[in-house]
Amino acid sequence: MIKFKDLTTSDKETIQSFTLMSTRQNCDLSFSNLISWRFLYNTQFAIFDNHLIFRFYQGRHLVYMMPIAHPQHRKNRDIDTEKEFDCEPHIIKAIRDDSIAMGHPFLLMGICEEHVNCIEHSYPDQFNIKPNRDFSDYLYLRESLETLAGKKLQSKRNHINKFKRLYPQYQYKSLTKDMIEQCILLEEQWQNAKPDSERNESRMSELRSMTRAFHRWDKLGLTGGTIWVDHKLIAFSFGNPINQDTFDVCVEKADTTYEGAFTIINQEFVKHLPEQYRFINREEDMGDEGLRFAKLSYKPDKLLVKYVLTEKKPLAQFENTDRIKKETRELWKRVFHDPEPFIDLYFKRVYKPEFNVACQIDGKVVGALQTLPYTMLYHQEEVRTVYMSGVSVLPEYQEQNVGNNLMQQAHFELYQKGIVFATLIPAETWLYKWYNKLGYAQAITCTPPPADIRNMDFKQFDEWQRKKSCTILHDEDGLDIIQEDIRLAGDLYQPATHDIPAMVRVINVHKALELFTRANPSNNRVIRIIDDKHIYNNNAYYTLHEGKVIQSDEPNPMATKMTIAQLNIFLFENEHADMTLMLN
Numbered sequence: 001m002i003k004f005k006d007l008t009t010s011d012k013e014t015i016q017s018f019t020l021m022s023t024r025q026n027c028d029l030s031f032s033n034l035i036s037w038r039f040l041y042n043t044q045f046a047i048f049d050n051h052l053i054f055r056f057y058q059g060r061h062l063v064y065m066m067p068i069a070h071p072q073h074r075k076n077r078d079i080d081t082e083k084e085f086d087c088e089p090h091i092i093k094a095i096r097d098d099s100i101a102m103g104h105p106f107l108l109m110g111i112c113e114e115h116v117n118c119i120e121h122s123y124p125d126q127f128n129i130k131p132n133r134d135f136s137d138y139l140y141l142r143e144s145l146e147t148l149a150g151k152k153l154q155s156k157r158n159h160i161n162k163f164k165r166l167y168p169q170y171q172y173k174s175l176t177k178d179m180i181e182q183c184i185l186l187e188e189q190w191q192n193a194k195p196d197s198e199r200n201e202s203r204m205s206e207l208r209s210m211t212r213a214f215h216r217w218d219k220l221g222l223t224g225g226t227i228w229v230d231h232k233l234i235a236f237s238f239g240n241p242i243n244q245d246t247f248d249v250c251v252e253k254a255d256t257t258y259e260g261a262f263t264i265i266n267q268e269f270v271k272h273l274p275e276q277y278r279f280i281n282r283e284e285d286m287g288d289e290g291l292r293f294a295k296l297s298y299k300p301d302k303l304l305v306k307y308v309l310t311e312k313k314p315l316a317q318f319e320n321t322d323r324i325k326k327e328t329r330e331l332w333k334r335v336f337h338d339p340e341p342f343i344d345l346y347f348k349r350v351y352k353p354e355f356n357v358a359c360q361i362d363g364k365v366v367g368a369l370q371t372l373p374y375t376m377l378y379h380q381e382e383v384r385t386v387y388m389s390g391v392s393v394l395p396e397y398q399e400q401n402v403g404n405n406l407m408q409q410a411h412f413e414l415y416q417k418g419i420v421f422a423t424l425i426p427a428e429t430w431l432y433k434w435y436n437k438l439g440y441a442q443a444i445t446c447t448p449p450p451a452d453i454r455n456m457d458f459k460q461f462d463e464w465q466r467k468k469s470c471t472i473l474h475d476e477d478g479l480d481i482i483q484e485d486i487r488l489a490g491d492l493y494q495p496a497t498h499d500i501p502a503m504v505r506v507i508n509v510h511k512a513l514e515l516f517t518r519a520n521p522s523n524n525r526v527i528r529i530i531d532d533k534h535i536y537n538n539n540a541y542y543t544l545h546e547g548k549v550i551q552s553d554e555p556n557p558m559a560t561k562m563t564i565a566q567l568n569i570f571l572f573e574n575e576h577a578d579m580t581l582m583l584n
Helices: 009-019 031-036 089-101 113-122 142-147 151-166 177-193 201-214 261-271 289-296 321-336 340-350 402-416 431-437 458-465 476-492 509-519 564-572
Strands: 044-048 051-058 061-065 107-112 127-131 137-141 171-174 223-229 232-241 246-254 279-281 302-304 306-311 356-361 364-378 381-393 421-424 441-446 470-473 500-506 525-530 541-545 548-552 560-563
Touching: 009 031, 009 044, 009 051, 031 201, 031 232, 031 246, 051 089, 061 089, 089 107, 089 113, 089 356, 107 113, 113 127, 113 306, 137 142, 142 261, 142 279, 151 261, 177 201, 177 232, 177 246, 201 246, 223 261, 232 261, 246 261, 321 340, 321 356, 321 364, 321 381, 340 476, 356 402, 364 402, 364 421, 381 402, 381 470, 381 509, 402 421, 431 500, 441 564, 458 476, 500 564, 509 541, 509 548, 509 564, 525 564, 560 564
Parallel strands: 061 107, 246 279, 381 421, 525 560
Antiparallel strands: 044 051, 051 061, 107 306, 127 306, 137 279, 137 302, 171 223, 223 232, 232 246, 356 364, 364 381, 364 470, 421 500, 441 500, 525 541, 541 548
């Protein structure tokens, strides 16, 4: 597997040593975009055989970006672009193998038109490579946006002239850090003016991305501009270079009550950019009709088409669920050494393909786990939870980061499904420390079952389990499986007589804190979650006030910092949370 790492602002020099010297003009390669949207995509990168590779999640799908070769220097120190659009077959194969190992069919995006023939030549009849209009970037010559010359841009010049007549004293100023608070306020006012139906998740994500960029202004090396009328901020824009001659406009906002505000910030910002930038990338329209109309109205000089690659034929790795189940069963037996009757029961009645997360290398399952659905009772609220079962890796692959990749993949998918908590019981003592590094904490206990569990009917059992204030609930089928396991054990069955430390992890911080604050409405505070490397969207500020939770990226000096593991302790320290009968 390719060794990926989380993308941070400290990686700027490494990333831009590839991107700034490239001729690629994709807005996806702007370092500001990569960092400010990381919360949504969980972006990682790797340097593999002198190529820069990004992987990220789009919804629940793992996606890779077309790799970028490191620039080759000639003797005269110019950049060699002759091989810029070469497709190294072994690099594509390595990325595809990584995707399969992560349990996902291969999906490659950000492919330029120049790459298409090369890929099709290297991999005949293997992939579908199709353009996606919604992802196409709008590229403009800087001179066109600066002068707005020609008949086709007459309407834009009219807007500019009218704005200058209405507001002759307007001022353009470079965007500096002391203006950031006013910029955020302008964006929030714009958001609040929208009908509730338009203030959707996409727009809130845009605000969060912008806020993240603002508070990393210097580290990202952003350049911005503003328009002021009567000492009031009415428009701003900022961006980041993609390469040596192409500048990416990441954000452009304006108060539309000032007619022509968008047109004037567009022109003035471009006019004040360093002269080296011959091309301006105003990014994609993502299929939004309003954005498409606005971007087309500036008459782009080029529509940068980006292609999407998918497998042409269905992959046997994902079709053959029977093979995957069989190999996962063999893996379980080799790692845990459980008796055959128990393994038969587990893979007959508990295991389901949709619960299984597997790592396949060279067409064979080398690591797997199952995310078994349970309900947690938390202050009489029923909460979606999973039990992480059968986490296992073949011994010969344990040094290849397979276990961490499995857990990361599982955690991110669980977040997308709306799961709030994950629980587990480590199979060995040393694993407590490993799971703690993955965000788990010993904040829940596995307790002995009722003495008469062998013969207890579900009604009796349900009454017993629901007397607890915080517990993992079993349904009727789950109890029946447990009782069958006891019967299979026969005289070897030895009921637990003491508590066993178990572990819990928050999967969705916002939902978990909503549960907490509903149960503790007077506990008003601000919490900052840091260092959740598996679910980056959790890293934010959370204001708890009168039973409600507001998530933000706006820094708050009063916030209490917590890692995801520390949050588990905070949520459960007084709850006496427990579980029982977890087939361990």
